[in-house]
Amino acid sequence: MLKILKSQIVLPIKLISIVLITSAISLEVWNIYRPLNNETVNAIFWFGRFALISHFLEAVIATIYASSKDEIPLKYGIYTFFVGTIGLLELFRKEDI
Numbered sequence: 001m002l003k004i005l006k007s008q009i010v011l012p013i014k015l016i017s018i019v020l021i022t023s024a025i026s027l028e029v030w031n032i033y034r035p036l037n038n039e040t041v042n043a044i045f046w047f048g049r050f051a052l053i054s055h056f057l058e059a060v061i062a063t064i065y066a067s068s069k070d071e072i073p074l075k076y077g078i079y080t081f082f083v084g085t086i087g088l089l090e091l092f093r094k095e096d097i
Contacts, residue, residue, distance in 0.1 A: 010086060017084045021055055024048035055081050058088050065091060 027048045063077035071091075080087035 014083050014086060017086075018082045021051065021082050021084075024052050028052065055084055058084060062088050062091050069094075 027045060031045055059077045059081035062080035063073040066076040067073040076087070076091050080091065
């Protein structure tokens, strides 16, 4: 799995992940507005929620791990939240972000 970090596919995955997580956050904000218009729940919201929860858990792990290694925890937590597992693997390998 660590060899994939050196390949050329990492940058597109990071960019796609940032776009999709930002979209999921936007959908959740819009979901707050939906009950005012009596709209029904769509399955795409559940996929977005799953992604947000999994990225949040990865960010918590990155924050705890970075604080134990005398790194900047908030920096790694936010980065890992938007990038996902690749950010967590980079932290474990001690790469710069």
